[in-house]
Amino acid sequence: MxxxxxxxxxxxxxxxxxxxxxxxxxxxxxxxxxxxxxxxxxxxxxxxxxxxxxxxxxxxxxxxxxxxxxxxxxxxxxxxxxxxxxxxGSRGRLRLGFISTVGFGDLPRWLRLFREDFADIELTLREATLDVQMREFAQNDLDAGFIIHAPGAQPPGFESLRISSEAMVLALSSEESLAVSASLDVQAVLRRPLVIFPREIAPSLFDALLAFYRQHGLEPQVVQEAIQMQTIVNLVSAGIGLAWVPASVMAFQRAGVVYRPLIGAAPVCETSLIWRRDAAPTVLRFVEHIQRLMLS
Missing domain, CATH: 1.10.10.10 (Winged helix-like DNA-binding domain superfamily/Winged helix DNA-binding domain)
Known part of the structure; x- marks a missing residue:
């Protein structure tokens, strides 16, 4: 040598x-x-x-x-x-998972600024639902991830930063009779066919919606499941059923779909960034970056 x-x-x-x-x-x-x-x-x-x-x-x-x-x-x-x-934490790699709904908010701008500020960090993005992210965390294939969940229901064993808390609204076909209303009465919507995500991709949020129906003495009439929020909205446009979506999804405009808030209290969802407690310095640098931008 x-x-x-x-x-x-x-x-x-x-x-x-x-x-x-x-x-x-x-x-x-x-x-x-x-x-x-x-x-x-x-x-x-x-x-x-x-x-x-x-x-x-x-x-x-x-x-x-x-x-x-x-x-x-x-x-x-x-x-x-x-x-x-x-x-x-200004050099290295960061493997970041994210759910599709976070893309309707500030994530694109946050990522652009992070790449500009930390050009020596190799940033790898992976769109993945919570269940997929959990498997990749377990296999050490993911460093941090944006997830959606019911309020306060972040996965145990992780550090977390709450990104947003927002009421869910209803996406419904513009052909629906309810579409003419500026806001919807709860009893008018809970009896309608429902398009929803599978429980395994966001269990706490699925359970929160189920509990919301049961608080009103009803069971949801699920007619179709879909993983991606854009797909759910597209199915709504086809008249298959209505859907609960985070208010930020209203940025996704689809012909044949309208979004309406519920009269009174509606289910709430949160988006959080999660990471392991023994995370690498690049992860902590990314968390600090997001915190700073949220305050600016």
């Missing part, structure tokens, strides 16, 4: 093309330098210099090795700065 010291000695001789001057530059005497270069040539199996009594020149092998040696030395000199940046 070639040591960095030996590479520095080779580069000095290659740049000076004089063993005496190279030895002075390296603050050493000439005989040990000559021996080090000879040993390097022996380990490589080829001469690096063409020597005569009057001159020293690089051989073909020496010319080929010089840029590589300089690059290796430059990388080695940069290692302390890289390590310090990684410790500060």
């Amino acid at each position: 070639i040591e960095l010291r030996t590479l520095r000695q080779f580069v000095a001789v290659a740049e000076e093309l004089h063993f005496g001057r190279a030895a002075e530059r390296l603050h050493m005497t000439q005989p040990p330098l000559t021996q080090a270069i000879q040993k390097l040539e022996g380990s490589l199996g080829t001469p690096l210099f063409e020597r005569s009594s009057r001159s020293v020149a690089l051989s073909a092998a020496g010319l080929g090795l010089l840029p590589q040696a300089r690059a290796i030395l430059a990388q080695a000199e940069a290692l302390p700065a890289f390590a310090q940046a990684a410790a500060r």
Whole structure:
């Protein structure tokens, strides 16, 4: 194995093309330098210099090795700065999961600013529901994730930052008789066919909606399940049923769909950023970034 010291000695001789001057530059005497270069040539199996009594020149092998040696030395000199940046969380990687609904809010702007402020962090995005994110956390394939849940129902064992809390509204076909109302009475909507997400992708929110129906003495009439909120809204446009969606989804305008609030108290959902308690510095840097932007 070639040591960095030996590479520095080779580069000095290659740049000076004089063993005496190279030895002075390296603050050493000439005989040990000559021996080090000879040993390097022996380990490589080829001469690096063409020597005569009057001159020293690089051989073909020496010319080929010089840029590589300089690059290796430059990388080695940069290692302390890289390590310090990684410790500060300004260099490294961040694997981030997110549910589709967070894209209707500030997430695109937050990510753009994060990439601008932390260009040395490799950011990998993965759209994934809560159940998928939990599996990826368990497999150490995810560092942080945005999830949707019922109020206060963040997964145990994680640190969390609440991003938003919003009432859910009803998405319904513009052909529905209820579509003409500015807001909807609870009894008028709870008896209608329902399009909803599967329980496993957001169990606390699914259970909160189920409890809301039962508080009014009814069971939901589920006619179709879909994972993505955009798909749910598209199914609503087809007249299959109505759907509960976070108020932020109203930014998704789909022909044939209107959004209406409920008269009185409606179910509430929260969006949170979650991460492991032993998270890497890059994760903590991202959390700080989101906190700062939320306050600005």
